[in-house]
Amino acid sequence: MRHLMAVPQSVTVRSARQFANSLSDQFEAESNIDLDLSDLTEVDLAFVEILYAARMQWKRAGRELRLARPAEGALVALLERAGFLTDLTPQDLEFWFHGELPQ
Amino acid sequence: MNTQDPVAAFRVEAGDLLDQIEQGLLDLGHRLEDRALIDEVFRGLHTLKGSGAMFGFDALAEFTHHCETAFDRVRKGLAPATQELVAVILSARDHMRALIEGDGAGLESAGAAILAQLQAAIDAAGGAEAAPVAAPASSGSAGPATAARGWRLFFRLPAEAMANGTNPLMLLDELRDLGACRITARTDTIPALADLVPTECHIGWDIELRGDISRDDIDDVFIFVMDDMELTVEPLEAEPSEDVGQALQSSDTMSDIPATVPEGPAVATSAKPGPATGPASAAKSGESVRVPAERLDELMDRVGELVIVQSRLSQLASGHGSAVGNELALRSISEEIERLAGELRDTMMVLRMVPVASLFSRFRRLVHDLARETGKTITLSTEGETTEVDKTMIERLADPMVHLIRNACDHGLETPEDRRAAGKPEAGQVHLSAHQAGGEVLITIRDDGRGIDRERVRAKAEAQGLIQPGQPISDHDLLQMIFHPGFSTAAQVTNLSGRGVGMDVVKRTIESLRGAIDITSAPGEGSTVVLRIPLTLAIIDGLLVRVGEGRYVIPLGAVEECLELSLEEDLRSRGRSFITLRDRLVPFLRLREIFETGTRPDPHQKIVVIATGSERVGLVVDQIIGSHQTVIKSMSPLHRDVATFAGATILGDGGVALILDVAQLVMLGQNQEERLRAAG
Numbered sequence: 001m002r003h004l005m006a007v008p009q010s011v012t013v014r015s016a017r018q019f020a021n022s023l024s025d026q027f028e029a030e031s032n033i034d035l036d037l038s039d040l041t042e043v044d045l046a047f048v049e050i051l052y053a054a055r056m057q058w059k060r061a062g063r064e065l066r067l068a069r070p071a072e073g074a075l076v077a078l079l080e081r082a083g084f085l086t087d088l089t090p091q092d093l094e095f096w097f098h099g100e101l102p103q
Numbered sequence: 104m105n106t107q108d109p110v111a112a113f114r115v116e117a118g119d120l121l122d123q124i125e126q127g128l129l130d131l132g133h134r135l136e137d138r139a140l141i142d143e144v145f146r147g148l149h150t151l152k153g154s155g156a157m158f159g160f161d162a163l164a165e166f167t168h169h170c171e172t173a174f175d176r177v178r179k180g181l182a183p184a185t186q187e188l189v190a191v192i193l194s195a196r197d198h199m200r201a202l203i204e205g206d207g208a209g210l211e212s213a214g215a216a217i218l219a220q221l222q223a224a225i226d227a228a229g230g231a232e233a234a235p236v237a238a239p240a241s242s243g244s245a246g247p248a249t250a251a252r253g254w255r256l257f258f259r260l261p262a263e264a265m266a267n268g269t270n271p272l273m274l275l276d277e278l279r280d281l282g283a284c285r286i287t288a289r290t291d292t293i294p295a296l297a298d299l300v301p302t303e304c305h306i307g308w309d310i311e312l313r314g315d316i317s318r319d320d321i322d323d324v325f326i327f328v329m330d331d332m333e334l335t336v337e338p339l340e341a342e343p344s345e346d347v348g349q350a351l352q353s354s355d356t357m358s359d360i361p362a363t364v365p366e367g368p369a370v371a372t373s374a375k376p377g378p379a380t381g382p383a384s385a386a387k388s389g390e391s392v393r394v395p396a397e398r399l400d401e402l403m404d405r406v407g408e409l410v411i412v413q414s415r416l417s418q419l420a421s422g423h424g425s426a427v428g429n430e431l432a433l434r435s436i437s438e439e440i441e442r443l444a445g446e447l448r449d450t451m452m453v454l455r456m457v458p459v460a461s462l463f464s465r466f467r468r469l470v471h472d473l474a475r476e477t478g479k480t481i482t483l484s485t486e487g488e489t490t491e492v493d494k495t496m497i498e499r500l501a502d503p504m505v506h507l508i509r510n511a512c513d514h515g516l517e518t519p520e521d522r523r524a525a526g527k528p529e530a531g532q533v534h535l536s537a538h539q540a541g542g543e544v545l546i547t548i549r550d551d552g553r554g555i556d557r558e559r560v561r562a563k564a565e566a567q568g569l570i571q572p573g574q575p576i577s578d579h580d581l582l583q584m585i586f587h588p589g590f591s592t593a594a595q596v597t598n599l600s601g602r603g604v605g606m607d608v609v610k611r612t613i614e615s616l617r618g619a620i621d622i623t624s625a626p627g628e629g630s631t632v633v634l635r636i637p638l639t640l641a642i643i644d645g646l647l648v649r650v651g652e653g654r655y656v657i658p659l660g661a662v663e664e665c666l667e668l669s670l671e672e673d674l675r676s677r678g679r680s681f682i683t684l685r686d687r688l689v690p691f692l693r694l695r696e697i698f699e700t701g702t703r704p705d706p707h708q709k710i711v712v713i714a715t716g717s718e719r720v721g722l723v724v725d726q727i728i729g730s731h732q733t734v735i736k737s738m739s740p741l742h743r744d745v746a747t748f749a750g751a752t753i754l755g756d757g758g759v760a761l762i763l764d765v766a767q768l769v770m771l772g773q774n775q776e777e778r779l780r781a782a783g
Contacts, residue, residue, distance in 0.1 A: 023296060052293045060295065
């Protein structure tokens with residue numbers, strides 16, 4: 001069963017706890033998750049870190065966590081600025097960009 | 104201040120930082136070679152820039168960045184610190200304050216002018232090698248080369264860094280500013296979601312930094328987080344930098360991804376708790392006071408005791424026990440509450456007390472600016488800065504003291520040439536001191552200038568009709584003339600002083616604080632002004648009296664003595680209203696008549712003799728009820744113009760007593776005396 005989870009407009013260190021709790025609730029519900037980032041416009045490193053932590057947890061459980069659409073806009077700018085796109089692993093490339101770097 | 108409002112908290116912190124920067128610059132003005140001071144000022148600017156950006160004060164962050172860039176040259180020894188540079192950065196510091204208090208609108212041209220002055224100061228100090236002050240933040244600058252190829256770094260911030268307001272992206276940006284940079288985020292220590300504290304930062308960064316960059320440059324980036332973070336720095340080995348080239352190429356393939364995103368609206372604002380708001384909500388910092396934790400602990404102890412006593416009272420009210428036992432217990436509780444109320448009041452008063460150092464430190468800048476404007480060499484010394492005064496008092500003393508210090512610097516101190524000719528050291532001295540004497544604090548402003556010119560004061564007083572030509576007058580009274588409205592002996596009006604406004608305002612302000620001002624002066628040796636002010640404005644010891652049906656409080660500090668006024672003496676003195684007190688005639692006022700009580704005089708009326716300075720007046724009251732701890736409440740706006748009263752207080756029975764304004768009543772008594780003398 002796949003579940004589409006809408007990510008709020010802003011996930012920063014101030015709202016990180018709330019977002020992490022929402023994700024944990026989804027994990028408890030034993031769902032495979034597609035994250036809908038279409039509303040996300042304000043983001044910082046706390047969001048990226050939560051997604052790395054969540055990916056690990058979903059992977060260990062043999063379930064799937066992915067983005068509904070490839071990352072774009074502010075999130076890509078953040079990933080670039082923070083050095084997440086240097087030496088991008090195939091797994092990260094798949095997760096963030098669905099296997100294809102934006103041109 | 105709402106403690107939950109991070110922008111308001113930033114304004115308070117930024118105000119403190121600006122004060123530190125100012126003090127550092129003023130010290131630097133005296134010790135231009137002092138490396139520790141240069142570092143201190145730099146750190147202040149650096150922190151202000153970083154936290155300003157974090158809290159949405161973009162104009163502040165940008166302006167401060169330029170100043171920091173300029174000052175960095177001084178720190179790196181590329182340009183010397185000069186008086187001119189110090190003066191310009193002091194102006195820049197004032198501009199930063201304006202940017203913090205407002206939204207920066209309308210300040211652009213002023214900021215640009217200061218940056219132009221800063222550029223000129225740096226050019227003058229650093230010669231042709233000076234770097235442009237207003238270079239873009241991302242242009243990068245390399246310090247002295249100490250590792251020709253560059254450095255390999257790894258860093259990880261303390262876990263709570265982000266929650267505490269540190270933005271790792273800003274650190275990465277600063278590293279990018281130093282040179283070609285290859286940044287790789289390390290995610291291997293991020294725990295699974297179930298184990299993650301979402302506000303903690305577990306990301307590490309590997310960085311290759313290429314260029315002539317000194318180790319100091321790198322340390323500077325981490326200067327405020329260095330103590331708790333994980334940081335390794337090692338020189339790059341001698342292999343060619345192909346990997347950096349590859350990295351740059353790989354970035355090129357993502358041409359639609361911004362290379363850096365500080366200006367991007369979504370990310371750039373991501374760490375900002377809220378936008379910098381306009382002037383309406385600005386600058387509430389003056390309304391907060393920092394209190395040492397132990398004083399709060401003390402207050403908590405008292406409150407704890409009060410809760411226990413309240414519990415005992417509740418038990419008693421529940422009605423168990425014998426009547427006699429209850430009465431004894433009630434009396435004990437009453438005494439306990441009386442003690443606690445007194446202690447709570449004292450503890451609370453102490454919370455409002457701040458060291459007078461916070462007042463004195465403001466004047467260092469004033470004297471610095473005055474010295475520049477007048478071309479005089481002025482040394483400011485202070486003493487007794489730890490003396491504590493009520494916070495409200497500090498705020499209200501600032502303006503009068505500015506007047507007095509301006510007068511001392513502008514009129515009192517001579518030019519260096521005149522001082523040399525008079526056999527004095529070239530540098531004029533202005534000395535501020537504070538000490539507590541009983542319930543008062545004495546603040547002294549002393550200069551070693553030329554002193555007050557008595558002849559000129561007399562001539563001016565005669566010209567204004569304040570005294571008759573040739574009229575004998577004591578030295579003390581002559582000096583008091585300078586407090587008359589419109590009185591100025593300055594031959595030349597300057598933008599600092601000499602307009603005849605000031606000293607009368609100073610006197611009125613000090614008296615409105617229930618204080619007094621004394622002045623002494625010795626020709627050729629200087630002048631001394633002493634301000635005597637009460638420790639607090641909130642609570643006074645008062646003498647509670649009855650006049651007709653009403654009760655009034657006379658500030659106890661002004662009461663000299665109390666006398667009986669018999670009915671016979673009252674009748675005998677009608678039309679004169681003077682009593683003889685130790686061979687001196689003292690006028691008295693019948694408060695019953697002034698207040699138009701419409702009641703008959705009490706057969707045992709009393710005269711309460713009050714004084715300000717050497718002036719005395721007696722107040723006739725019907726009854727002296729006793730001493731009373733008076734919590735002063737302001738008069739309502741409707742009654743604010745009633746000059747005879749300084750405020751009101753609520754009595755134990757819930758009634759209201761008006762507090763008499765001693766200075767006004769003494770003046771009223773003196774006027775009455777003059778009228779009677781004139782009438783013969």
